[in-house]
Amino acid sequence: MPFGERAWTRQDVAELLASPGVAGLLLEVNGGDAGLAICRVAADEAELITIAVRPAYRRRGAARHLLTAVITHVRSAGARSLFLEVAADNPGAQRLYEQSGFCAVGSRPAYFRRGDGPAADALVMRLDLD
Numbered sequence: 649m650p651f652g653e654r655a656w657t658r659q660d661v662a663e664l665l666a667s668p669g670v671a672g673l674l675l676e677v678n679g680g681d682a683g684l685a686i687c688r689v690a691a692d693e694a695e696l697i698t699i700a701v702r703p704a705y706r707r708r709g710a711a712r713h714l715l716t717a718v719i720t721h722v723r724s725a726g727a728r729s730l731f732l733e734v735a736a737d738n739p740g741a742q743r744l745y746e747q748s749g750f751c752a753v754g755s756r757p758a759y760f761r762r763g764d765g766p767a768a769d770a771l772v773m774r775l776d777l778d
């Protein structure tokens with residue numbers, strides 16, 4: 649994630665969505681925004697840049713639904729693998745990715761900056777799309 653774990657501004661998201669190969673998927677429930685995923689495809693590799701679900705809609709399959717849509721999109725755009733970085737202390741998200749078939753392939757020490765506190769390590773995960 650290019651912005652660490654600070655809150656993203658509308659401008660952050662707008663600039664990201666204007667970048668080559670980047671797509672955003674918005675999940676709406678009853679006309680309101682429930683969740684968002686942003687991904688990027690470059691040649692045959694894709695990256696899940698972020699995925700987030702509003703607290704009121706969590707644990708109802710929203711992220712799984714968004715992830716399925718991301719996988720469909722990047723595969724149709726020609727990607728053969730999908731990568732992501734997840735904080736080592738975010739077991740819920742890791743579980744989500746494992747359930748979708750992602751495997752841990754590496755780590756990045758002190759990758760996520762968190763204000764004045766210690767940075768968190770990231771786990772790099774990959775999904776083979778072949």
Ligand SMILES: CC(C)(COP(=O)(O)OP(=O)(O)OC[C@H]1O[C@@H](n2cnc3c(N)ncnc32)[C@H](O)[C@@H]1OP(=O)(O)O)[C@@H](O)C(=O)NCCC(=O)NCCS
Nearest residue numbers: 699700701706707708709710711712733734740741743744
């Ligand atoms: C992580 C996040 C996207 C999950 O969204 P969600 O819509 O609640 O996830 P889902 O309901 O689709 O969950 C799918 C599976 O993931 C796992 N999971 C998701 N959240 C979990 C949690 N808090 N604790 C444990 N497992 C969790 C479960 O296995 C779940 O299946 P189950 O509910 O049948 O047990 C959401 O908690 C969130 O927005 N968190 C803040 C942002 C974030 O951490 N994003 C990931 C950055 S890499």
